[in-house]
Amino acid sequence: MRTFRDLYNKIMGSRCQNVSLRRRMIRYLLGMLLLAVGVLILILAGCGLILNAEDRMAEALQSQLESVSAKLEDEVEDLEGYALNLARQLSRSMEYQMEHGDFSAAEFNDSAEKLLELQRAFYGDLNATLLMSGSSGAFAVTDATVNTGLEESSHSRSGLYLRANNIGRSVRIVPDPVLFRGSAEIAREKGLELHSRWNLEFDVNLLPEWGKMMGQDGNVAGEILWTEKMRLRDTWEDVLLLCTPIKGSMGNAYGICGLELSELFFREKYPAQESDFGTMITLIATLEDEELHVERGMLGDAEGTWLEGMETLSRKAGKKFQTFTSGRGDFLGVMKDINLPVADGKRWVAAILVPQNSGISYIRKSRWMLMAAAVFFSALMLIMVAHASKRFVRPILQVLDDIKGKRQGDEATGRPIAELEELKSFLTSRRENQKLEQLPENIEEMLREFKRRVETLTPTERTLLNYYTEDLSLEEIAEKMFISIGTAKKHNTNLNRKLDISSRSQLMVYVELFKRCDRLDDIKKQTTT
Amino acid sequence: MRKLHGTIRKWFLFAAAMLLALTGCGRKIEKEPITLSVWHVYGQYTDSPLNTLIEEFNETVGWKEGIKIQVTAVSNTSNIHDDVLRAAQGEPGAATLPDLFISYPKTVMAMPDPEILVNYRDYFSDEELSDFVPEFLEEGYVEDRLVVFPIAKSTEIMFVDKTLFDRFAAAAGVRLEDLTTWQGLFDVSRDYYEWTDAQTPDVENDGKAFFVHDYWFNYFQVGVESLGENFFNGEDFVFGNAFEKAYDQLANAAITGGIWMKEGFATEPLRTGDAVVSVGSSASVLYYEDRVTYEDNRSEAIEMIAMPVPHFDGGEKMVMLRGAGFCTVKSTPEREKAAMIFLKWLTDAENNVRFVTETGYMPVTKKAFELLPDAMEKLENPKYRSLYKAYVETQEQYHFHTAPKLVTYLEKESSFETSIRALFKDALKQRQEGEDPEKLKAEVYDNLKDKAMR
Known part of the structure; x- marks a missing residue:
């Protein structure tokens, strides 16, 4: 408590002390400097040169892209692994059946019984692959048809196609297969629902990779190929198919098999990510002539955007991210090449997009906030500078008023400024000296008479007078003279009587007169000699 | 002092102008859509007519109002029932409940908390609801x-592959009229x-089902x-004379x-x-x-026709009324309002008639029923024309039966179905x-009764 009081007294005491004009000037300049910094921040933020929201957004998009690409690559690799393994299993099943039945692959043609038996053998492998691979469907097509006599037999091929029925609802746990292609007998035996657009056989004309895989155009069978997005006939679902040949032990192709990745499933696997700058959506697409063909690839969950997955987006490269435009809205995004083996060698990319509107809105909002803070800071500094300048000028004006005599002595406000006080005192004393040089005669007589009286004082009384001229109090004088206060009072009484004055203030008037006339030594000299 | 204030004011105006210029707030920011997920049953794997209508909604009213309907599953009510309950x-591992899903009241009754669903009375006025049947x-x-x-x-309808039927009719002398009663239908089934x-005389027991x-x-x-007679007594079945009669006729065939x-x-099997x-x-x-x-x-190209379901001799002409409806999961007022805009659009008389005539349903509002005859006239597909003709006959001659709202209804239905088939x-x-x-x-009857009683 005491410490606090001491501190308070010190502060309050300091207020009564003179303040240097230089300190005020430094305060003012500091305020100006901070104001300049505020304005600079405002301009730099406005131009996007500091604390840039675009950089933050680009970093977040890039990070999401890296994460999604890594996931995609892993999944593609897994699916390709499952497809190759499936092809090996199916090839073994076919060769086992041919060996035990002692017939060739061509003899599957026109034999409903052999093809049904083959489908029974295929079912286990396809179902297991569907369950484990994380795909939305698994299929196998053999190079045989149940009826070569039919007109469409040139492109109708027997096989089995299982699709997950519960995509979009609960496929993440266990796919619930339905029979899309294959003998209805298999569905009945295995308790499967028949797809409402079921067909007995595949139409390989709708499977562009069939010819390549079967080596019909001279290519070597054995590659993994992904199709572009295709609509499953008579349904509302779009899929990518991963195809691989069912190669026999002699290197020949018995047919093809593979896995299906439906867009609905892709949507479930790659949900839209909410972020400060809008919904981040994932897609894979082909990039051709600065156009992103989403209609050939897959679109993740596009919640919060108007994208449907059938668009072609025009790409415009940018510094930090690219702009993609379509009739369904404009987007900001980043993209990266992905390795997806396709028949036509097109460039595939994975991309992360955010709606341009929300992206720009985020950038603007960030700038707004930064600039609002800078404006607030600058405004504060401006007020401070205005206040400082006012405080800087006010005492000068006051001193001028004092000098001009426009102001009463008790009107003074604020702390006195050392330099100004000195100036004021200098100017005042000069004026007083000028006045004293022309003192009237009776004053001169008064001073002479006082001087004469001083000469009548005892040495002790002269010492007392000397201390009075130094503006010491009676208690201080008693202490300095090593006498009691009572003795000091006694000497004071004698002093007053001898000098013919009644109070100390009267004495001080004389002292001030001698001082102003620059003749203090006249009475001081007397006391010291 | 006034001069100083003037300077500050100028500074503020300059700063505000800079802010406006640099942040470009004069440009209009377009709103991204509220996306509502939907599970429905109209079309399943086919090129769903509801999906086509949803696309139209998204392109028109949705685009204007900032609403995008996103179909995430098209299945059947049984699968949706299971997945809704899991969710x-x-x-x-269960999916998140979508914003809108198609369901029967029995699914809602089996939900742990039906309060998570929107009460449509909060969004539809009495006047709006008064137009519904x-x-x-x-x-x-x-x-x-x-x-x-x-x-x-919807209701139950009998579909006949007329191409195959005519082939059989020519050989066996049966007529379509024979299919108007259950007894007639089962007799024809045995004959078929x-x-x-x-x-194929050389292969035994290779006859086909009719x-x-x-x-x-x-x-x-x-x-x-x-x-x-009553089929249910509380939650239990009633194995009375009527049940025995129905069973007897079916069992023979x-x-x-x-x-x-x-x-x-x-x-x-018809496909x-x-x-x-x-x-x-x-x-x-x-x-x-x-x-x-x-x-x-x-x-082979076939002609598919529709007829009202058969009835029992001496019994009332009665048919099951079917057709689930949309449930809306409570969310934010904006999302719920968006869902209502979609449902109001879908049940608008014209849209509703378009929707039902493409999917084989009956409309739900009185105004839509008034538009139905004209819409039927315009149907080009003979299968659909035949269906709506059968609809009209059913409406004129049959009494609609609605399944009771029992908590165990689906369980009983599923168990009965599996048992009788097996x-x-x-x-x-x-x-x-x-x-x-x-x-x-007799054995099948006893076993069926035994399983049903369990």
Whole structure:
């Protein structure tokens, strides 16, 4: 408590002390400097040169892209692994059946019984692959048809196609297969629902990779190929198919098999990510002539955007991210090449997009906030500078008023400024000296008479007078003279009587007169000699 | 001082102008859509007509209002029932409930907390609701809250592969009129099995089924009620005279082989030529193709016609009213409002008629019913024209039966369906192995009763 009081007294005491004009000037300049910094921040933020929201957004998009690409690559690799393994299993099943039945692959043609038996053998492998691979469907097509006599037999091929029925609802746990292609007998035996657009056989004309895989155009069978997005006939679902040949032990192709990745499933696997700058959506697409063909690839969950997955987006490269435009809205995004083996060698990319509107809105909002803070800071500094300048000028004006005599002595406000006080005192004393040089005669007589009286004082009384001229109090004088206060009072009484004055203030008037006339030594000299 | 204030004001104006210029706030920011996820049953794997309508909504009203409807699953009510319950119970691995899903009140009743669904009375005025067919609305109430919103209603209809039927009729002298009663239909079924079996004398017991029913549970429920008895007594079945009569007529044909008792929907054996006539939801018209594909990959164009379901001699003409409705999961007021805008658009008379005539349903509002005759005139597909003709006959001659709202209804339905199919399949096999049909009939009845009572 005491410490606090001491501190308070010190502060309050300091207020009564003179303040240097230089300190005020430094305060003012500091305020100006901070104001300049505020304005600079405002301009730099406005131009996007500091604390840039675009950089933050680009970093977040890039990070999401890296994460999604890594996931995609892993999944593609897994699916390709499952497809190759499936092809090996199916090839073994076919060769086992041919060996035990002692017939060739061509003899599957026109034999409903052999093809049904083959489908029974295929079912286990396809179902297991569907369950484990994380795909939305698994299929196998053999190079045989149940009826070569039919007109469409040139492109109708027997096989089995299982699709997950519960995509979009609960496929993440266990796919619930339905029979899309294959003998209805298999569905009945295995308790499967028949797809409402079921067909007995595949139409390989709708499977562009069939010819390549079967080596019909001279290519070597054995590659993994992904199709572009295709609509499953008579349904509302779009899929990518991963195809691989069912190669026999002699290197020949018995047919093809593979896995299906439906867009609905892709949507479930790659949900839209909410972020400060809008919904981040994932897609894979082909990039051709600065156009992103989403209609050939897959679109993740596009919640919060108007994208449907059938668009072609025009790409415009940018510094930090690219702009993609379509009739369904404009987007900001980043993209990266992905390795997806396709028949036509097109460039595939994975991309992360955010709606341009929300992206720009985020950038603007960030700038707004930064600039609002800078404006607030600058405004504060401006007020401070205005206040400082006012405080800087006010005492000068006051001193001028004092000098001009426009102001009463008790009107003074604020702390006195050392330099100004000195100036004021200098100017005042000069004026007083000028006045004293022309003192009237009776004053001169008064001073002479006082001087004469001083000469009548005892040495002790002269010492007392000397201390009075130094503006010491009676208690201080008693202490300095090593006498009691009572003795000091006694000497004071004698002093007053001898000098013919009644109070100390009267004495001080004389002292001030001698001082102003620059003749203090006249009475001081007397006391010291 | 005034000068100083003036300077500050100028600074502020300059800063504000800079802010406006640099942040470009003069440009209009377009709103991204509220996306609502939907699970529905209209079309399943086919090119769903509701999906087409949703695309239209997204392009028009949705675009204007900032609403995008996103279909995340098209399945059937049974699958959606399971998945809704899994999601509502928060089962690990279950999907998140969509904003809108199609369901029957029985699914809502089985949910752990039906309060998570929007009460449509909060969003539809009395005047708006007064245009709906009252019976259709009534069905959507669960505990005095309107939670299942009707958008289309169906009934059971009989579909006939007329191409195959005519071929058989020419040989056996049967007529379509024979299919108007259950007894007539079952008699024809037995004849058909014998006739097809006789086509290959060297192969025994290779006759084909004639008739398939989507839900035998409905056959018994409506049959018993139409014969003047209750099918349910509380949560239990009533095995009375009416039940026995319905059973007796079916069993004679089923044990002979004329009835398809394998698992799956009624549409399946008709698409493979393994059956000729089916009874199922009128909405299954979407799944009947105009071709039949046989096991040797031959396919044949067929004519598919629709007729009212058969009735029992001496019984009332009665048919099951079907058709689930939309449930909306509570979310934010904006999302709920967006869902209501979509539902109001879908049940607008013109849109509703377009929707139902593409999916084989009945509309749900009085205004839409007024527009239906004109819409029927414009139907180009003969299968759909035949369906709506059968609809009109059904409406004129039949009494609609609504399934009771029992918590265990789905369980009972599923268990009864599985049991009766398995028992008759087994009985058919035994009959083909030489077992006495009458004995088998009695055994199946006892087993069915025993399982149902359990």
